[in-house]
Amino acid sequence: MIGFIKKIFNETEKTQTEDSTLDIYDIAKHFQADNRIIYQALYELDWILKHKDSIIATPSGTDNGAVVVKTDEERYIAWEKSVLTNSALINKVRKIKNEETTTPPTPQPAKPAPVANVPTADKKTLTLKEIATIKKIDTNLLTNALFQLGWVEKHNTWTVATEEGKANGAIERYNPQTKTKFVVWEASLLENQKFSNALKPNKETAKPTLQALKQKGQDYEDYIAKVFQERGYKVIENGKISGKKDGGIDLIVKNEREIIFIQCKNWNENGKYKITHTHIKEFRTNATDYYEKTPLFRSYDMKALFVLSGNFIDISAIKHIEEIQNKGKKIDYEIIKIDRTR
Numbered sequence: 001m002i003g004f005i006k007k008i009f010n011e012t013e014k015t016q017t018e019d020s021t022l023d024i025y026d027i028a029k030h031f032q033a034d035n036r037i038i039y040q041a042l043y044e045l046d047w048i049l050k051h052k053d054s055i056i057a058t059p060s061g062t063d064n065g066a067v068v069v070k071t072d073e074e075r076y077i078a079w080e081k082s083v084l085t086n087s088a089l090i091n092k093v094r095k096i097k098n099e100e101t102t103t104p105p106t107p108q109p110a111k112p113a114p115v116a117n118v119p120t121a122d123k124k125t126l127t128l129k130e131i132a133t134i135k136k137i138d139t140n141l142l143t144n145a146l147f148q149l150g151w152v153e154k155h156n157t158w159t160v161a162t163e164e165g166k167a168n169g170a171i172e173r174y175n176p177q178t179k180t181k182f183v184v185w186e187a188s189l190l191e192n193q194k195f196s197n198a199l200k201p202n203k204e205t206a207k208p209t210l211q212a213l214k215q216k217g218q219d220y221e222d223y224i225a226k227v228f229q230e231r232g233y234k235v236i237e238n239g240k241i242s243g244k245k246d247g248g249i250d251l252i253v254k255n256e257r258e259i260i261f262i263q264c265k266n267w268n269e270n271g272k273y274k275i276t277h278t279h280i281k282e283f284r285t286n287a288t289d290y291y292e293k294t295p296l297f298r299s300y301d302m303k304a305l306f307v308l309s310g311n312f313i314d315i316s317a318i319k320h321i322e323e324i325q326n327k328g329k330k331i332d333y334e335i336i337k338i339d340r341t342r
Helices: 002-011 024-031 035-044 059-063 081-085 087-102 128-135 139-149 163-167 187-191 193-198 210-230 238-245 277-292 315-326
Strands: 048-051 054-057 066-070 075-080 152-155 158-161 170-175 180-186 234-236 251-254 258-265 301-308 331-335
Touching (some): 024 081, 024 170, 035 163, 054 066, 054 075, 075 081, 081 087, 128 139, 128 180, 128 187, 139 163, 158 163, 163 170, 180 187, 210 258, 258 277, 277 301, 277 315, 315 331
Antiparallel strands (some): 048 054, 066 075, 152 158, 251 258
């Protein structure tokens, strides 16, 4: 078997450019058929076979127009334009289509009426953005569902379709100007029950609303205000007073000798967001400007402080803080987790 596969690879090294070849979608469009039918026809003709996670052309496939197309990122099987007039393929596609049309269709529930101002599925393919609009779902959640189903996967910096994804309507396209691949979907995806089930809300993975995130941040600011009050500081809730113009200064706390400008961050400790040196630099600048523009504060020693609900500070931020401290400036961070027993 290994020798047979090597022979196939050796015999399919004929390459052409993408402009002179057809992909599966082009062939499907010509025959007015789903790309699934074209794949089935090619398999039944023994022109392609699956090897590990790739589709490769057989010697018979090469004789009938299969070629290797190489891009900067990968190589894949395409077809010479003569395949559109190949009688064997024409007859095989016709046979498969006839068999499907003569099979009694499975009863399907009635399609809901199109929602006003929302793209309808009367076009052959849909982008992720169009599907998200129709399904009334965030594009990121839609992408996550497709990854969890195993219908798309990462290839270098691109998102590409898996074989299972292609069987469920995924179509890979190539943009010669940007030299990137992208995935569009057959409109039939909207009626795919497995896909619809994957989009059902999940309390554990559902993305919090903007209002919920805002409330989470405010709750943490309130908690930190009480912590510093208990430490003997007078607290000014600058975030509540100044709103979006607070310059990132959520709290201003002071005692007889010191005034501290505080930015609170109540982020997920295991999330993708981290405090970086950029956050430190920006906050230090805002705090210094606020201090220098307020004569009342000049009699106090100034300090800038990041208060975090977990350990999500990047090493670059810690090093930047140390550099500023070595210059005699007061800036630091403190991790204060919410104590529910307080």
